[in-house]
Amino acid sequence: MSYIKFENIIKNFGNVNVLKNINLEIEKGELVTLLGPSGCGKSTLLRCLAGLEPVTSGNIFLDGKNITNESPKKREMGMVFQQYSLFPNMTIEQNVAFGLKIKKIPAEQQKEQIDEIMDIVGLSEKRKSYPDELSGGQQQRAALARAIVTKPKVLLLDEPLSAIDAKLRRSLQIEIRRIQKELDITAIFVTHDQEEAMVMSDTIHLLYQGNIEQSDTPSNLYVKPETRFAASFIGHYNLFSAMEFQELVKKEIMAKDIAFRPEVVCLHKEPPVEDDTYVFSGKIRDCMSHGNTLRYAFDCHGKKVDVDTLFTSKKEWNTGDSCFLSIRQNDCILFGTE
């Protein structure tokens, strides 16, 4: 039996249907990510689980118990918000102790738990500081400490890293994952950043327009997107309708849409002769460096195709060059096959 279960969850804000019959199951100890673009309903779903938003209809189960109508404080969940939301009038230690005091944990035990959690998040030396004396990363770690010190049944993270710069974000992603594994806590992470979701999750639930578009492991979601939206949101897929692609490769496609990732495209000076490969020509319109990869934007008979290659010190292709592009048929994903 799953640890958390969403059963036919519908949530309306006035006339707007934000969540459309969501059914979702989460196992104990997992870190799952609710991924999707802004307005897809991922934060609303998390808030429904937290009890901060009532559901319009449906049921939420935690460890077999129906918690749909329970107040937030009875759900025993910890939450980390995007804006940190530390209490400005309290020191970090007082912030962390807040939940313990409410739970009426004896003072000695409180101290032990606070010491332990401060060590885990690496804020032992900042315990007497006020939130406004800490950097964004430290504040977020303090918020995390406050959320997990009470040993909640589930840890909810609502885009906790979106206000933090890229370098710190990467280190915090690893840190959150480490803490989650160390404490063996079930965690639900909300983000719109697919890379973040890939790094952190055991399972990703991709949401789109209030529906679960696909639920899968990060690698499966990356290699085998099941819908056109999943392909467009994950992995920067090149997406074409069958007709567009047929015009490009001069071969018949038995599907409605076709998608391929930028890194599966090979570049050649001469057209390759391979049976199971689509080949077409194009001209490099633009080239952007993404650190270890280069992304070429090709103009292929009026259609834009992105191609990723590994960065090498000797740049093989330049803007304005014409060449041949090949894609193995197995690397293409077909949607709406008949």
Added chain:
Amino acid sequence: MDKTKKYERIWILIIMIYLLIPLAITMVYSMFQKWTKVLPEKFSLSGYGAVFSDKLFLYAVIRSIVMCIIPIAVTTVIVLLALFVAFVYFPGLKKFIQMICMIPYSIQGVILSVSILSFYVSVNNIFSNRYMMLCGAYCVIILPYMFQGIYNGMNAIEMSTLMESAQMLGAGGMYAFFRVIVPNIATSIFVSALLAMGIIFGDYVLVRNLTGTAFENMQIYLYQIMKTDSVKASAVFVIIMMITFCITAAVFSLKGKERIGHHKKRGRK
């Protein structure tokens, strides 16, 4: 310093001198003793001595303080709770509360006192009590100031998220409000309360119209004393002025601290 700033300062200085002259002269006058044809024979603090040894003055001060504290406390609680509900549960209500709280700005003291009298005087219950009417009138008069201060304080913090954080940690609504929200807007509440105190301290119209001379607060005491002893009256005036000055200084000092706090916060982010 450029020329424009220099001229600005000179103008401010001239205006300050112009405004302070009557106050300074009153202060000097309050220390006059024996009057000659042109100037006093000597100065003394006997006027102040007379005022401070007058039991009626002490009672007037106590009355003024009590009549300050009660309306401020009542209004603070009402505005705090109303805004708490509006901010957290019904954000749409904020503009209506604002509208209602701003109405007293446009009501003059005379009109308010006459309206209250004509409305409540014939009602034979607790509200027809003159002191009750005065207290209620002060609640109305200070409403915009209390509202604006508390509203700004609540706007400056992320109230909904703080409340939600506290609730997620197991706190109930009221506990979260008084333990988390109120301490964070305490300075705003205090500044508003001091402003309101200044307004009530300076009121003469309402207390005169609603209670006659039955409720002898500091303003009424001053009015009575002016009829008999002008030196003593000047001393009373100077004391009132000093109290008001202290209140204003406290407001400015707290405002300054608040600004520094916000600046510090922005700078660190």
